[in-house]
Amino acid sequence: MFSFIARRGIGMLVSTFLVITITFILMQLVPGDPAAVMLGANATPEQIEQLRVSWGLDQPMLVQFYHYFTNFFRGNLGESLFHRQPVLHIIGQRAETSILLGLMALLVVVGIGIPGGVLSALKPNSWADNTFLLFALAGASIPSFWLGLMLMTVIAGKLHWLPSSGFTSILATGNLGNLKNLILPAFSLGFVNAALVARTARSSMLDVLQADYITTARAKGLAERMVIVKHALRNASIPIMTVVSFTFASLVSGAVVTENVFALPGVGSLIVQSVLKRDYPVIQGIMMVVAVLYVVINFITDLTYASLDPRIRYQ
Amino acid sequence: MNGRDEAQRERIRDFVSPVVKLLTKRKTTLLAASILVAFLFIAATGPAIAPYDADTLNLSHRLQGPNRTHLLGTDHFGRDILSRALSGTRITLLLGFSISAFALILGLPIGMLCGFYDKFGLIVMRFVDAMMAFPAIILALSLMAILGKPGILNVIIAVGMVWAPRMVRVVYSSTLSLRENTYIEAARALGMKPSRILIRHISINLLSPVIVQATFTFAFSIMEVAALNFLGVGIPPYIASWGGMMNEGRTYITRAPWIILFPGLFLAMAVLSFNLLGDALRDRLDPKLRRVM
Numbered sequence: 001m002f003s004f005i006a007r008r009g010i011g012m013l014v015s016t017f018l019v020i021t022i023t024f025i026l027m028q029l030v031p032g033d034p035a036a037v038m039l040g041a042n043a044t045p046e047q048i049e050q051l052r053v054s055w056g057l058d059q060p061m062l063v064q065f066y067h068y069f070t071n072f073f074r075g076n077l078g079e080s081l082f083h084r085q086p087v088l089h090i091i092g093q094r095a096e097t098s099i100l101l102g103l104m105a106l107l108v109v110v111g112i113g114i115p116g117g118v119l120s121a122l123k124p125n126s127w128a129d130n131t132f133l134l135f136a137l138a139g140a141s142i143p144s145f146w147l148g149l150m151l152m153t154v155i156a157g158k159l160h161w162l163p164s165s166g167f168t169s170i171l172a173t174g175n176l177g178n179l180k181n182l183i184l185p186a187f188s189l190g191f192v193n194a195a196l197v198a199r200t201a202r203s204s205m206l207d208v209l210q211a212d213y214i215t216t217a218r219a220k221g222l223a224e225r226m227v228i229v230k231h232a233l234r235n236a237s238i239p240i241m242t243v244v245s246f247t248f249a250s251l252v253s254g255a256v257v258t259e260n261v262f263a264l265p266g267v268g269s270l271i272v273q274s275v276l277k278r279d280y281p282v283i284q285g286i287m288m289v290v291a292v293l294y295v296v297i298n299f300i301t302d303l304t305y306a307s308l309d310p311r312i313r314y315q
Numbered sequence: 316m317n318g319r320d321e322a323q324r325e326r327i328r329d330f331v332s333p334v335v336k337l338l339t340k341r342k343t344t345l346l347a348a349s350i351l352v353a354f355l356f357i358a359a360t361g362p363a364i365a366p367y368d369a370d371t372l373n374l375s376h377r378l379q380g381p382n383r384t385h386l387l388g389t390d391h392f393g394r395d396i397l398s399r400a401l402s403g404t405r406i407t408l409l410l411g412f413s414i415s416a417f418a419l420i421l422g423l424p425i426g427m428l429c430g431f432y433d434k435f436g437l438i439v440m441r442f443v444d445a446m447m448a449f450p451a452i453i454l455a456l457s458l459m460a461i462l463g464k465p466g467i468l469n470v471i472i473a474v475g476m477v478w479a480p481r482m483v484r485v486v487y488s489s490t491l492s493l494r495e496n497t498y499i500e501a502a503r504a505l506g507m508k509p510s511r512i513l514i515r516h517i518s519i520n521l522l523s524p525v526i527v528q529a530t531f532t533f534a535f536s537i538m539e540v541a542a543l544n545f546l547g548v549g550i551p552p553y554i555a556s557w558g559g560m561m562n563e564g565r566t567y568i569t570r571a572p573w574i575i576l577f578p579g580l581f582l583a584m585a586v587l588s589f590n591l592l593g594d595a596l597r598d599r600l601d602p603k604l605r606r607v608m
Contacts, residue, residue, distance in 0.1 A: 018445035029461050141587035143538055145545055146561065146579035153572045253452035257542050261565075271453060272546050275460040283457050291448040298448075 004306055012299040017069075019291040024068050027284050033057075034280065038081050072288060078281035082274075087285035091267060097167050097182075098255060098266035101189065104182050105251050106244075108190025109197055114240060116194070117201025118233065124206060132198070139195030145257040148188035152262070155184060165263040185262045189254045193247045197240065204239040208232045238309055245301040252290055347591035350584055358405040367395035369402035369555045378571045388573040390563065396574060399555040400581050406556050407537050407585060410470060414536040415529045417475030418482040423525065425479075426486025427513055431494060440487060446480040451535075452542055459548045470549050474539050478532045485528045486521060493520050523600035527593055534589035541582050557582045 035051040036043065052058050056067055071077070077087040120132045156164030167181045208214065209232055217227045256268035263269070267286060274282040357364065366386070373393035381388045387396040425443075429436035446454075458473035459465070493499065494517065502512050543549035544558025552559055557578035564574030 014441065015445055015448060018441060019448050022442070022445055022449075026457065026461055031463055137590065138583070138587065141534075141590055142583050143541060143579065143586075145542065146575065146582070149561070149565070149568060149575050150572075150579070153568055153575075157569045249450040252450040256450075256452045256456070257545065260546060271456055272548070275456045275546075275548055278460060280460065283460055287449060287453060287457050290450060290453055291445075294448045294450070 001306065005303065008299055008302050012295055015295045015298075016292055019295060020069055020072055020288060021065075023284050023288050023291075024065055026287075027280060028061075030280055037278070037280075077285035077288065080274075080279055080282045082277050082279045082282075087281050090270065090282060091285055091289055094265060094267045094270050096169055096171055097264050098259070098268060100170070100179070101182055101185055101255055101259065101264065101266060102251055104179075104186035105190035105193070105255070106247070108187055109194045109247055109251075110244065111194075112191070113194035113197030113244075114201050117198040117240075118205050118228070118236075120198070121202045121205035121209065122228070129202075133202075136195040136198045136202075139192055140199070142192060143257075144189050144192040144254040145261050147191060148185060148258055148261045151184050151188055165261075167262075167264045181262075182264075185258045185264060188261075189251060189258045192254065193250055196250075197243050197247065200243040201236070201240050204236040205232060208236040211235070234308070238305060241301060241304060241308070245297060248297050249294055252294075343591055344595040347588040347595070350588040351592065354404055354408060354585055354588070357401050358408045361405050362398075362402065365395075365398035365401045367398040369399045370394065370553075378567060380571070381573055387577045388571065390560070390571070390574045391567055396560070396577050399560055400557065400578050402555045403557045403560065403578065404581070404585075406467075406550065406554060407540070407582075410467070410474075410540050410550075411533045411537040411585075411589075413471045414475045414478060414540070415532045417471055418478040418532050418536075419525065419529055421475070421479040422482025423486055423518070423521070426483040427490050427517060427521070429483065430487045430490025431509065431513060431517070436487065440483075443480045443483045443487075446476075447484070449477075451477045451539060455539060455543060456546070456548060459543065465548060465551050467550050467554075470540060470543060474536050474543070477539070478536055482525075482528055482532065485524050489521055489524045490517055493517055523596075527597045527600060530589055530593035530596060534586045534593065537582070537589075538586050 033048065033052070035048045035055060035057060039047055039051060056064055075088055077091075079086055080090055083090055116132060116136070120129045123129055152164050155161050162184050163181045164184075165181075168175075168178055170176060170178050214227060214231055217231045218224070222231075252268075255266065256271060258264075259266040259268035260272055267290075271283060271286045273279075274286070362369065371394065373389070376385065376389050376393040377391055379385055379389045379393075385395050385397070387400065389395055390399070425439065429439050429443075449457075454477050455473045458476055459469060462469040462473060499512060499516060502516055507515075540549060541556070541558035541561075544556045545562045547562055549558060550556055552563075560578040561575045564571065564578075567574060
């Protein structure tokens with residue numbers, strides 16, 4: 001197990017390095033001089049030159065890259081052109097909303113996707129299974145922001161069951177009731193991804209249920225529930241886990257638009273605002289934070305695989 | 316000469332009969348194909364079948380619900396929703412096609428070379444995997460910011476760059492397994508040049524996975540383009556697009572939900588039909604792919 005963790009750990013570091021490199025390369029492609037952009041139209045050439053020197057923009061590319069890289073690990077992601085605050089600080093302020101939204105959406109994904117897929121696999125080709133598949137297929141084809149807007153119109157607008165938009169920090173106010181504001185966004189975001197998980201859960205359960213050891217388990221008189229939960233589900237869980245871990249990226253993508261729809265003060269709406277304002281330091285900060293988070297989550301998923309299925313450790 | 320004709324006919328039959336079988340075997344596939352044909356027809360005829368001009372303002376008809384004169388209602392400028400949705404079809408399909416082509420043109424050669432040359436593959440695939448660590452919309456948004464102005468070409472590049480690495484992955488893993496085949500070994504033993512092996516033997520056999528992946532790329536990319544347009548960073552707002560229409564309708568969502576409802580339905584139908592077609596093609600062309608995609 002130790003050598004497995006070590007190998008995957010090195011892989012994770014390489015990926016982190018490459019993610020930072022790619023962000024650096026992309027930001028070199030930004031048209032114009034960042035110092036000139038920062039100072040605005042009224043700046044004199046001397047002022048711009050001064051700022052370029054203080055940012056190290058006059059140094060060779062490799063030196064700049066070295067500083068860029070070390071700054072990332074010191075938690076220095078630069079300063080927003082617009083807010084005049086450190087990028088990491090701005091992202092930190094927005095993190096609570098996005099993390100809560102993500103976790104609640106994940107709950108919807110797992111809560112609907114896995115039981116739905118498993119139940120569907122237990123009675124393949126029944127009418128329940130077919131209806132379920134139809135829902136799953138439709139779910140995967142609906143844009144989450146459209147579903148969000150429709151839910152907002154009906155449930156918040158017409159029925160007034162839930163608030164339609166906005167969110168205030170729970171950490172700051174201590175009011176857990178604010179979570180109500182996240183129910184609609186989390187559902188619209190999660191439902192779309194639940195469809196994908198459900199399809200995978202179904203097909204992987206169907207595969208496993210045909211295996212010899214399931215027949216053996218039934219033949220030795222094990223209760224059907226035990227067969228499903230202990231023997232089938234555990235072995236079907238690896239592909240399901242893979243899809244659930246994939247949903248991280250898709251949840252982040254969906255959250256960008258969902259936060260925008262429901263006017264939530266999260267990282268997703270921050271990147272949209274930053275793109276519209278051309279606030280490049282914030283854009284690159286979010287790119288790096290999200291991508292590194294993705295790499296770390298993949299690493300954790302790999303470790304979970306290894307604990308679920310001991311064979312993986314020795315590959 | 317005759318034998319050649321025969322072979323040619325055989326090849327055509329080999330190609331056509333699975334397509335026919337594919338369409339008639341499952342009702343859902345037939346449905347998906349019919350929806351696609353309808354969309355293609357709309358895109359081809361464009362303004363000719365629309366009841367009104369997509370961009371003509373008619374303020375006296377603003378915010379009307381679906382009715383006889385405006386089947387799907389009107390927006391805040393009195394523009395006909397149906398005409399605008401039909402007009403958005405052409406740009407959607409055009410973008411979906413261009414983005415899939417972009418991903419293919421980048422992905423096919425890179426993936427093949429990575430799969431064929433181990434050392435090259437080792438380095439490049441690391442980069443490709445790292446590219447995939449950026450969630451799709453984050454990368455597309457950032458690229459739009461880097462490329463500058465909203466525009467059709469920029470959208471193609473931004474979204475294409477998101478899907479090209481995924482195409483590389485599919486081509487790469489297929490090439491890896493293809494090159495283990497005995498006929499590749501035989502070609503090598505005969506002294507065939509690697510470039511010839513890649514073009515004559517590998518690329519032909521990559522056709523199935525590539526077609527399947529391109530279909531899925533199409534479905535995902537039109538969804539992503541709609542999201543970009545919805546956020547106001549895609550194609551310029553004066554071109555009618557489904558995402559853009561939904562964006563404009565947000566202010567009037569309680570008074571006139573149809574402005575958002577119908578473009579969303581158009582989008583969902585298009586994505587659904589491409590997903591169904593992708594599933595059917597995958598099962599038909601290469602059932603093994605089920606595990607990869």
